[in-house]
Amino acid sequence: MYPAQLRPARSPRAARFALAALLLGAVGALPGAPLQAREMPEAGSATEARKPNVVILATGGTIAGAGADASNSATYQAAKVPVDKLIAAVPAMANVANVRGEQVFQIASESFTDAQLIQLGKRVSQLLKQDDVDGVVITHGTDTLEETALFLNLVVRSDKPIVVVGSMRPSTAISADGALNLLDAVTAASSKEAVGKGVLVTMNDYIQAGRDVTKRTNIVPSAFSSQWGPLGMVVEGKTYFFRAPYKRHNTSSEFDIDTIDSLPLVAIVYGSGNMFPGAYTAAVDAGAKAIVNAGTGNGSVPGYLVDTLKDVRQKGTLVIRSSRVGDGFVLRNAEQPDDKYDWVVAHDFNPQKAKILAAVALTKTSDTKELQRIFWEY
Ligand SMILES: NC(=O)CC[C@H](N)C(=O)O
Known part of the structure; x- marks a missing residue:
């Protein structure tokens, strides 16, 4: 490029x-x-413009999905099409990069566990240490794409482009979105402007920050967005950036996938009216090291459950106040006295992202001051 x-x-x-x-x-x-x-550079001469080498790590999802009929945009089987076929279906990728593929797994992303996250993270890190790899694209189901994107943003110590991509329609559907999303991902992974911008997500022509982006609707190609807005767009094989991420990530991160072999269990409890203590105590009994409270509004906790959560914390499990609202951010000591109860707030991380950050942070510390610092800084 x-x-x-x-x-x-x-x-x-x-x-x-x-x-x-x-x-x-x-x-x-x-x-x-x-x-x-x-x-007149000859082929192979040092002055010849070299196309970047991009590796596509395929993990499954709808981008590798196939339906019985072109009208099946929602009824189909995810994780069916192998990586070589995905690559063969988008020949235009060869104009921007030398592309090769690896099938890491072939699953729907709701079936990801920490084992897959860690295996994928280690492979991305290993590849990006190679001089002959300029960027990595990960094809992924969209359900937990935002978790994987944040995880890689936190733990892969490389400034080379890492782009996570999925699709909302299977390749067999009318107006399938996977081919363009994949071409955009390879374009972003090949772009020098993407260096140092953290993990990116290319969906629906936009370049989103992996830290911020979330799946907001479950059925249309415009499913992914972020309250802080996209970083840019890919148009006709070129990237256009308008902003850069501010928070710590990748090479400025204190976390490193090369030293992470497991993650502690973190549970999410969803807030609503008429809750019951067992939702929290069952998580503790299951061995959760932290509970993300996906609270109503500002991450609020029902008055009749405050004692339960105080008790949870006193017995050693961390309490992280997040919000089910999705946008906005939770402030310390608003709604509940976090200092007094030794609770942490999730800042602008939605509950599923707070869960990932908490699990990663807990590999280093369980000190609540340190954890709060980490939630502010990443
Ligand atoms: N659009 C999708 O990728 C959803 C398919 C599936 N539930 C997954 O996340 O893998």
């Missing part, structure tokens, strides 16, 4: 390659020097 001399040097080998390209360019500019090195 971009000439070697414009690419950021990422490794000693890449640096030597870039230096050689610069020197060749300089020699070519000298009077009397052969023009060929500058103006």
